[in-house]
Amino acid sequence: MDDTNSKLKQLIANLFRCEVSDLTDSTGPGDIPGWDSLGHVTLMVEVQKQFGSHVPVEDAIEVESIADLAAILRRLQGASV
Amino acid sequence: MSRDIEIAFPKGLRGQPFAEAVARLRVAADAPDALSYRGRLQALNDLSDRLLAPDVPMGSLSGAGVPFLAAFLRSSNLEHMVAREVALPESLERFTAVGRKSLRILPKGLACHWVAGNVPLLGMFSWALSALVGNVNVIRLSSRQEDLVTPLLQLLESASPEGRRLASETLVVFFDRDDAAAHGVMSEAADVRIAWGGKEAIEAIAALPTRWESETIVLGPRVSLAVVDPAHISDRTITRLATDIAYFDQLACSSPHYLFVKNDSGAASFDAFVDRFAAAFDAQARAIPRHPLDLSETYQIHLDRSRVLLDGGTLRRDDETKWTVALLESPSRTLTCANRFLEVVPFASFEEIYPHIPLNVQTIVTSLGTEDTETFTDRAARLGVCRFPSPGEGNHFESPWDGLPMISRLTRWALRTDARSQ
Amino acid sequence: MFLPGASPFSVEPDRKAEYLAGQLAMLLEHHRTRCPGYARLVEDWQRENARPLSSENYPFVPVTVFKEYDLRSTSDAVMDVKSSATTSGTSARIAVDKATGKRQNLSATKVLADFIGEKQRPYLVFDLERTVRGSESMSARGAAILALAHLASSFHFVMREQDGELVVDQQALTDALTSIGGEPFIAYGFTYLLYQAHEQLLDSSFALNAHRDSVFLHSGGWKKLIALAVDKGAFNSAIARPWGLAPANVIDFYGAVEQVGIPYPDCAQGLKHVPYWADVVIRRSDSLEPAPAGETGLLQLMNCLPLSAPNHSVLTEDMGRIVVEDGCPCGRRGKAFEFMGRAPRSEVRGCSDVPRH
Numbered sequence: 001m002d003d004t005n006s007k008l009k010q011l012i013a014n015l016f017r018c019e020v021s022d023l024t025d026s027t028g029p030g031d032i033p034g035w036d037s038l039g040h041v042t043l044m045v046e047v048q049k050q051f052g053s054h055v056p057v058e059d060a061i062e063v064e065s066i067a068d069l070a071a072i073l074r075r076l077q078g079a080s081v
Numbered sequence: 082m083s084r085d086i087e088i089a090f091p092k093g094l095r096g097q098p099f100a101e102a103v104a105r106l107r108v109a110a111d112a113p114d115a116l117s118y119r120g121r122l123q124a125l126n127d128l129s130d131r132l133l134a135p136d137v138p139m140g141s142l143s144g145a146g147v148p149f150l151a152a153f154l155r156s157s158n159l160e161h162m163v164a165r166e167v168a169l170p171e172s173l174e175r176f177t178a179v180g181r182k183s184l185r186i187l188p189k190g191l192a193c194h195w196v197a198g199n200v201p202l203l204g205m206f207s208w209a210l211s212a213l214v215g216n217v218n219v220i221r222l223s224s225r226q227e228d229l230v231t232p233l234l235q236l237l238e239s240a241s242p243e244g245r246r247l248a249s250e251t252l253v254v255f256f257d258r259d260d261a262a263a264h265g266v267m268s269e270a271a272d273v274r275i276a277w278g279g280k281e282a283i284e285a286i287a288a289l290p291t292r293w294e295s296e297t298i299v300l301g302p303r304v305s306l307a308v309v310d311p312a313h314i315s316d317r318t319i320t321r322l323a324t325d326i327a328y329f330d331q332l333a334c335s336s337p338h339y340l341f342v343k344n345d346s347g348a349a350s351f352d353a354f355v356d357r358f359a360a361a362f363d364a365q366a367r368a369i370p371r372h373p374l375d376l377s378e379t380y381q382i383h384l385d386r387s388r389v390l391l392d393g394g395t396l397r398r399d400d401e402t403k404w405t406v407a408l409l410e411s412p413s414r415t416l417t418c419a420n421r422f423l424e425v426v427p428f429a430s431f432e433e434i435y436p437h438i439p440l441n442v443q444t445i446v447t448s449l450g451t452e453d454t455e456t457f458t459d460r461a462a463r464l465g466v467c468r469f470p471s472p473g474e475g476n477h478f479e480s481p482w483d484g485l486p487m488i489s490r491l492t493r494w495a496l497r498t499d500a501r502s503q
Numbered sequence: 504m505f506l507p508g509a510s511p512f513s514v515e516p517d518r519k520a521e522y523l524a525g526q527l528a529m530l531l532e533h534h535r536t537r538c539p540g541y542a543r544l545v546e547d548w549q550r551e552n553a554r555p556l557s558s559e560n561y562p563f564v565p566v567t568v569f570k571e572y573d574l575r576s577t578s579d580a581v582m583d584v585k586s587s588a589t590t591s592g593t594s595a596r597i598a599v600d601k602a603t604g605k606r607q608n609l610s611a612t613k614v615l616a617d618f619i620g621e622k623q624r625p626y627l628v629f630d631l632e633r634t635v636r637g638s639e640s641m642s643a644r645g646a647a648i649l650a651l652a653h654l655a656s657s658f659h660f661v662m663r664e665q666d667g668e669l670v671v672d673q674q675a676l677t678d679a680l681t682s683i684g685g686e687p688f689i690a691y692g693f694t695y696l697l698y699q700a701h702e703q704l705l706d707s708s709f710a711l712n713a714h715r716d717s718v719f720l721h722s723g724g725w726k727k728l729i730a731l732a733v734d735k736g737a738f739n740s741a742i743a744r745p746w747g748l749a750p751a752n753v754i755d756f757y758g759a760v761e762q763v764g765i766p767y768p769d770c771a772q773g774l775k776h777v778p779y780w781a782d783v784v785i786r787r788s789d790s791l792e793p794a795p796a797g798e799t800g801l802l803q804l805m806n807c808l809p810l811s812a813p814n815h816s817v818l819t820e821d822m823g824r825i826v827v828e829d830g831c832p833c834g835r836r837g838k839a840f841e842f843m844g845r846a847p848r849s850e851v852r853g854c855s856d857v858p859r860h
Contacts (some may be wrong), residue, residue: 042650057653061605254744302856332853374789376846384565400551401790439858
């Protein structure tokens with residue numbers, strides 16, 4: 001569980017060029033530079049590359065925080081197992 | 082010489098070069114048997130009779146403001162107008178003693194009328210005044226315009242011998258708006274140029290080459306309003322006020338855009354007046370046909386209604402787009418006020434109105450008590466207002482118009498020291 | 504808001520009407536109680552209309568109002584969508600909150616996926632990345648670019664700014680095409696920008712090729728192209744030919760800034776289709792009454808997405824006509840309409856003037 005969150009934070013820090021220490025579970029779109037509408041869609045593409053899970057648009061638009069995204073990923077990966 | 086000036090009237094001159102046609106007109110007007118002032122008055126009255134006769138089919142003329150023209154052409158009306166400028170009408174026929182000298186008022190010569198886009202009948206008003214004082218006339222219509230003038234002149238021809246004679250001194254011509262050469266030819270031929278129309282049109286005409294001694298009369302775009310005191314207006318007069326706004330779809334320069342209503346005896350009397358007015362406006366909007374609005378005009382009505390509501394005003398309106406009364410605390414400068422959209426604004430003191438009188442004002446339709454009329458019109462006239470007609474007379478063309486004494490501008494005044502017998 | 508399992512253009516008309524009536528009634532209440540300006544418009548409208556609500560009998564806000572008044576139904580808008588500055592010089596601003604933004608994203612994705620498929624593909628954007636950046640406001644152009652974002656597997660912005668003008672960034676384009684390889688891609692550009700970019704590519708004899716399933720979408724005004732005498736046919740071949748694509752792979756969509764989230768792409772018949780969560784009513788000149796199919800009038804556009812501003816039912820200055828209702832050969836159900844451009848400005852009538860002060 002922590003593993004998904006921390007992998008996500010690492011990915012987000014790399015993508016939006018910030019420090020992992022700047023991110024908390026409640027950080028979400030609009031909270032850091034670069035995580036705007038385009039940034040969000042780019043993040044979904046990167047998530048698919050790293051986690052192997054395609055986040056459907058219905059889920060992607062509901063993401064308001066790193067915790068939300070981690071929960072979706074756990075659900076998707078649980079389903080695929 | 083432009084070959085693109087097309088003569089539509091008289092029939093006999095169709096296909097003739099413009100300069101030759103004009104020369105023929107001038108000769109006719111100068112002939113020994115030319116019409117006298119009285120004969121001209123008669124001819125115009127005969128045309129009025131024809132326009133009012135129930136058996137004359139109006140065809141395309143119906144609804145185009147013909148009743149206004151017919152009333153205008155009555156001899157009694159024209160004589161009143163002449164009397165405002167000319168002390169002794171005999172001076173229009175011969176040298177007439179005025180004080181210690183004699184005065185003779187002569188036509189300028191050739192008057193050319195450029196007629197506003199969609200109101201071809203306007204040109205007939207300036208034509209009538211010009212013809213009355215003996216000018217020969219050219220009425221120019223744009224190639225896109227429907228020719229309502231030729232049928233009127235044909236009616237004049239058939240009205241009486243005087244009518245036939247007067248018609249023969251008038252030319253109706255067509256040429257394109259963009260035909261600079263044709264505009265130039267007509268402008269340089271003119272002894273008086275009369276330009277009716279919107280800003281762009283009149284500025285273009287005013288800029289045409291012209292002879293220095295010629296006169297230019299510009300009847301340009303203007304804005305009108307109305308001021309009433311509910312204590313001094315009957316239901317019948319309210320109906321007349323509604324017709325002033327409904328006629329010409331509120332697109333004439335004399336059409337009121339704002340109605341200022343005196344509100345010194347409480348909200349109840351103001352509201353009661355608005356109810357009476359809205360009922361009259363609704364009835365007149367249904368009784369007097371309006372041109373079908375295009376999509377852009379239709380959108381504008383809906384937009385302006387929404388603006389009024391968002392600005393905190395309220396609306397009295399029909400459930401389509403036929404008429405709108407917008408009740409506002411002060412006039413809005415963004416609303417279009419056309420096609421029967423009236424802003425109604427209460428006032429306690431005339432001081433509240435003066436700042437809203439625009440620079441390009443023309444008419445204020447007025448219905449106030451005697452003392453108020455005196456106070457208000459004195460100040461408003463100094464602010465540029467040219468006319469203060471009663472409700473129902475708002476759209477009656479008259480001279481002076483736009484502040485211009487038309488008879489004087491259309492004539493040349495010759496002064497003579499009379500010979501004394503030794 | 505969306506019906507589970509229903510695709511955008513498959514809902515039968517009666518069910519759609521019933522669904523819309525419910526949604527529209529809810530939205531009227533939602534905005535009336537949150538936006539005082541809208542409440543004034545509705546109050547006036549209701550005085551003249553006692554009939555039950557339906558698409559045809561529903562208040563519509565003229566789009567110009569969004570340029571002049573700040574009509575919003577929330578104090579927590581996350582972003583304003585702005586129209587590009589028009590001839591009037593003022594742009595419309597529409598408040599978008601989180602919930603509305605989500606609905607718009609999903610809506611645009613569902614509509615466009617119905618035309619170009621759901622599979623994510625590399626996305627070539629004929630614009631600057633800057634156009635879609637930022638969190639406070641978004642231009643109409645940016646919103647149009649983002650309408651396709653959820654169908655993208657990678658983003659490639661292929662224009663750059665040079666002396667204040669947008670020009671093709673040939674290096675970026677080369678890199679993009681290398682990374683795409685021979686895969687089918689999607690591309691978008693504002694109509695005039697896309698045309699200009701292809702003029703430049705033609706001049707530079709840049710070698711282009713595309714998988715035959717690649718699709719170009721574009722939206723925005725035709726005014727500048729009309730001035731160049733470029734019609735739709737000429738436009739489609741000017742874009743498609745350099746890539747070796749069929750002109751049918753170039754798809755025009757109509758979108759109003761007051762209706763973000765509802766793109767209206769042309770179907771194979773050249774018609775616009777209305778998803779079940781939106782509606783189009785043609786309003787007659789002179790009366791604003793609903794016009795029957797076949798008659799040209801003003802487009803009233805409605806949709807169920809907006810929660811943050813009362814732009815769910817607007818009267819545009821654009822003309823259109825309903826061509827068929829529930830019978831387009833392309834198979835999409837519901838109303839199919841033709842977009843006919845901006846209603847011409849009225850010619851000046853009479854001798855009245857605007858007041859000068």
